[in-house]
Amino acid sequence: xxxVRELVTAMRRSPTSVRxxxxxxxxxxxxxxxxxxxxxxxxxxMPWSGDPRVNIQNDKGMAKAYQVKQVLAAIEKIxxxxx
Numbered sequence: 752x753x754x755v756r757e758l759v760t761a762m763r764r765s766p767t768s769v770r771x772x773x774x775x776x777x778x779x780x781x782x783x784x785x786x787x788x789x790x791x792x793x794x795x796x797m798p799w800s801g802d803p804r805v806n807i808q809n810d811k812g813m814a815k816a817y818q819v820k821q822v823l824a825a826i827e828k829i830x831x832x833x834x
Contacts, residue, residue: 755780759826766819774807774814774822781826797825798832 753761758773775793778785782795782805795805803824808815 759823762819762823766823767816769814769816769819771807771809771812771814774819777826778805778807778822781829799828803828 753773755777758777762769762774762777778793778795782797785793786796787794791809793807795807797804803821805818805822805825807818807822
């Protein structure tokens with residue numbers, strides 16, 4: 752099973768071919784449990800207001816590329832704030 756770091760690296764290389772389960776694992780690592788779980792959506796709480804927001808959607812086992820990019824932007828923002 753790949754580590755979170757390996758998954759993030761793979762997501763940066765190819766945001767169009769990310770499994771939803773992998774994106775979910777990365778989100779829970781960085782943002783904690785989702786604050787809302789719908790039928791196919793999961794919404795994560797951010798420590799800031801506004802964008803980037805993290806709302807991921809299961810699309811037949813795969814993650815949507817634009818949502819992968821939003822997650823990557825949020826991860827970047829969190830790591831910048833930690834410095």
